Amino acid sequence: MTLDWTRDLPAPEALREPSPGTGASAPGTEPPAAASLLITPVQGIGEIQAGDNLVELIGWACGRELRSGDILAVTSKIVSKAEGRVLPADRRDDAVEQETVRVVASRAHAHGITRIVENRLGIVAAAAGVDASNTAEGTVLLLPLDPDASARRLCRGLKRDWDVDVGVVITDTLGRPWRQGQTDAAIGAAGLNVLLDLRGLPDSSGRPMSATVTAVADEIAAAADLVKGKTSGVPVALVRGLEALVTVGGMDRDPGAKALLRPAEEDMFRQGSAEAFEDGRRSGTRSGYNAGYDDGHAAGYEDGYAAGYAAAASEARRRARSTGG
Template sequence: MRKHLEIVPVTGLPEVATGDDLVALVGDGADLRDGDIVSVTSKIVSKAEGRLTHGTRQEAIDAELVRVVAQRGETRIVQTRHGLVMAAAGTDTSNTAPGTVLLLPVDPDESARVLRTGLKERYDVNVGVVITDTLGRPWRNGQTDLAIGAAGVRVVEDLRGTTDSHGNVLAVTEPALADEIASASELVKGKADGVPVAVLRGLEDVVLPAGEHGPGARALVRDAEQDMFSLGTREAARAAVLARSAPGGVREVDPAVWAGLLDEVDDVHLEVGDHTVTVFGDEPVAVGVIAEKLAVLLHAEGYGVTVRTGPGNEATVTFGSRSQ
């Protein structure tokens, strides 16, 4: 049982630039001991690695994403090449020169391994390293820091098969230790205090032996195929209705929503009115199918929707005010 946890901010670090030696900055700035965990904000790792690009933020997002999870206006929640699902692909325009965008490290786990190895070689300390970034969470307001890179740390504690204090067998409990470490460290780093590094002491049982880096934070990433919420509500509805699949089984969203409904249906057309869409066609079944698909799409957009059949082979979809 852990009795005590100490979290110490590493203050006085200079502004980091491309090519700077993070091993020296951290090793000289922190009083490190065996068993400590070093939490490093990803921004200084990116700066040291020269992960700056010129252009707009939207262009940077386009270059970094592998799929769009949800989009509202210009705000995009995307999956990056790292497997992370986050707003704006983790790009950042704060504290960078005008016209430049800071990207995430190419391989945050490798960056953590390099830093850990360097600290062992130069300062003879066996520490764990967690690289953090700020993310929002589904169903929760606000943001918190999570681990996007890790080395020498047990990133997950598997409690499955153990029992709780009442003797109940735990079936699914797997605390994300690396994420908990990242969030705890943010309490002393802060978003506007200019403290990008913190040291956590008291978690020696989480730190792996020297030379053993572990699976890294990549082990915390859930594949889209296993994610029950791999798309936003609107995007999931469109993907289901339009039935278009991308390689790997991940659904794509066809932007031509209205036209896409008619791709494989003959002799059906739409008449769009004020808060109504009327579907006409020769086959009543086809008309009904299109009307119901429209209702699903409009509901996903936040509208109240009703569907009623009319005389002949037609159906009218009526939608009211938006609820979101």
């Protein structure tokens, strides 16, 4: 299946270079308008094994169709397989623990326990992204060690072998808070702006937008998944019509998909509600215990001091009587 969206819009104008270190277009930049957007499945890549050359396999599968300005959406699973990120299924729990940095939420259910965690890449996902789907029986796949670096290698290799400047988005399926179902999102990227900063531009009513920053890399990943699917054996899609997002020569200095991760200080929902409640209960109990201990200690000290003073006075009076004083 090929998706072809056409709109009666002017051809896109090139964006300015991304703001250094942000992975986004410069604030207030005129957004690109894709006159036509074509998403095509890349057939013929086949099953990937550890050590396979993805640049060669993807390049030959695209053939002479690949041209500068294209964007390739590449499923993370083939990157993981090529990089040897495969483990026996009986080591899954250990792998999840090793990949986990922070537990966000966990729920017990009839089939076990689902854990939503932040992994070492900063991505919040179920089971740290360790997955048993679309891999050989008895194995699990870990996410690539560095998806942004993997995307940069693909960009460089395709430039070297096919003389094209393309963007690459490494995609993976993620759940979403407050929404049913999953969708593909960008976990690695190179050669394109991953965020489109529209702050300062007027909206359709002429009012300046103050908070709109579009996650275009995630939108590309989700749209490409409509073509790749989950069971069709098509791990790569070619996206054409978003040339304005491609940053020629920018792959070595942009931050890639890391720019899509929300900083901890901006995260209003850093824990699941049950975990936040339990932390609050423990903290309150501990504070109450400490306060009670401190109060008891102070009261005991005061009582002991008074009792000691009374005992000393009584002893003094006893001695006075025994000496006839």
